[in-house]
Amino acid sequence: MAIEWVEPDWPVPGNVRAVFTTRIGGTSAGVYESLNLAQHVGDDAEYVAENRRRLGLPGPPLYLNQIHGNHCVDADGVTDSLDADGSVTRNPGCVLAILVADCVPVLLTSRQGNVVGVAHAGWRGLAQKVISQTVNLMDSQAVIAWLGPAIGPCHYEVGDDVRNAFASDIGFALNEPGRWQMNLYAIARAELESLGVEVFGGDFCTFCDDARFFSYRRDCVTGRMGGFIWFGSEPGAR
Numbered sequence: 001m002a003i004e005w006v007e008p009d010w011p012v013p014g015n016v017r018a019v020f021t022t023r024i025g026g027t028s029a030g031v032y033e034s035l036n037l038a039q040h041v042g043d044d045a046e047y048v049a050e051n052r053r054r055l056g057l058p059g060p061p062l063y064l065n066q067i068h069g070n071h072c073v074d075a076d077g078v079t080d081s082l083d084a085d086g087s088v089t090r091n092p093g094c095v096l097a098i099l100v101a102d103c104v105p106v107l108l109t110s111r112q113g114n115v116v117g118v119a120h121a122g123w124r125g126l127a128q129k130v131i132s133q134t135v136n137l138m139d140s141q142a143v144i145a146w147l148g149p150a151i152g153p154c155h156y157e158v159g160d161d162v163r164n165a166f167a168s169d170i171g172f173a174l175n176e177p178g179r180w181q182m183n184l185y186a187i188a189r190a191e192l193e194s195l196g197v198e199v200f201g202g203d204f205c206t207f208c209d210d211a212r213f214f215s216y217r218r219d220c221v222t223g224r225m226g227g228f229i230w231f232g233s234e235p236g237a238r
Contacts, residue, residue, distance in 0.1 A: 013113030036223025061097035070128035086134035105227035152205030
């Protein structure tokens with residue numbers, strides 16, 4: 001079975017490429033069926049390796065050890081730990097990667113097509129401004145963002161502990177005392193727009209679409225999808 005991709009619909013420079021995997025087109029079985037890309041979720045390592053090989057990307061992706069924080073690394077100068085939730089590159093052909101199964105995958109590019117970035121934005125990362133850290137590290141005057149498949153507000157209820165981690169009411173609707181419906185997309189979009197970033201995407205729900213997407217909140221033990229971005233050697237806007 002061929003891999004099924006989600007391709008971002010956004011007005012990026014012609015040399016920028018970005019894709020997001022679904023769960024379709026891999027070799028994993030059971031709860032990880034079938035294109036699980038994560039090595040840390042209990043899947044067979046050989047299946048994961050084959051799934052990653054099947055991606056056919058232009059180079060080996062830079063996978064992060066995602067820790068639900070706000071640390072962002074410059075992929076062009078990484079010499080030690082990849083414990084981070086964001087990365088950027090100015091190196092043509094360097095493929096950045098982020099893995100998710102409900103958290104928001106944020107793909108970023110400059111309008112000039114000379115720097116790209118990724119961020120893993122769950123509620124903890126959003127509370128710690130991981131998106132701002134990533135955008136700031138890009139150091140570009142004009143940035144475009146795409147919000148990939150994540151859990152929608154229809155299926156994401158949280159408690160006061162999560163609500164209290166945020167200073168703003170944006171993205172929260174009270175269901176009953178102590179229970180809030182949370183919109184990760186709305187919070188991510190608000191942060192990006194406050195930074196002057198033009199935002200696209202953000203109209204998926206991984207929980208609802210079990211045929212295409214893994215969802216940790218829906219299934220607990222499950223696989224991870226991947227968002228990937230890179231650019232070629234000739235920057236230039238369309």
